[in-house]
Amino acid sequence: MINPSAAPHGISFLNVSLSRDGQPVLKDLSLDLYEQRIGLIGHNGSGKSSLVRLINGLLQADSGDITVCGQNPTVGPERMSAHVGFIFQNPDHQIIFPTVEEELTFGLLNQGQTQKQARQSAHALLAEHNRSDWADRPVHSLSDGQKQLVCILSVLLMQPHVLILDEPFSALDLPTRYQLLALLETLPQQILMISHELETLQHFDRIIWLQQGRVYRDGPPDLVLPEYQQQARDGAGL
Secondary structure, eight states, X not given: OOOGGGSOOOEEEEEEEEEETTEEEEEEEEEEEOSXXXXXXXXXXXXXXXXXXXXXXXXXXXXXXXXXXXBOGGGOHXXXXXXXXXXXXXXXXXXXXXXXXXXXXXXHHHTTOOHHHHHHHXXXXXXXXXXXXXXXXXXXXXXXXXXXXXXXXXXXXXXXXXXXXXXXXXXXXXXXXXXXXXXXXXXXXXXXXXXXXXXXXXXXXXXXXXXXXXEEEEEOHHHHHHHHXXXXXXXXXX
């Protein structure tokens, strides 16, 4: 697996602005993200999903500069996949192949591995997670939690330095959520995760609270999360 210290580390936004459909989404945003585990919170429409999609080149900023592991994400998501792995909210929006093995090997083949190398890497990772019997299983036969694990494993196989997760647990039951969260806590990658399930962020290093395209609060979970919960209870900012 990757050695995080062997590559440029961190994500930097400098005076970044973004509009979508003529509406401002992010406004002159500047952030330096170097902590290992960073949570991103905010009400719907605050700019969270747009921010993380700038990191791997799925969106392009209107102005400002972004650096991710020493790279400019304007090169696009295909080239950024070597540096940034992205896990979507719904695994059915990410999985495109009929079997687990095919799904796991796809990214490795795009990176230039042979079919044999990709299969060996995929089977080794499945064995590491006690899922060797999954290789030939049809993806449609898996539960939502199992599909999400396949998505995570397929990204990890490409050995990115940053892992971005956009509401990865919202459709999962509590035991599955905790199992996947325990897996994430063992990974060497820098993790940036959007979540409305605030308990999943309690042990993160830093929480960034976006509101109307700007940073409203930025700090440790024990300071930021209680204020966010209080505002949600009061109905403010909706």
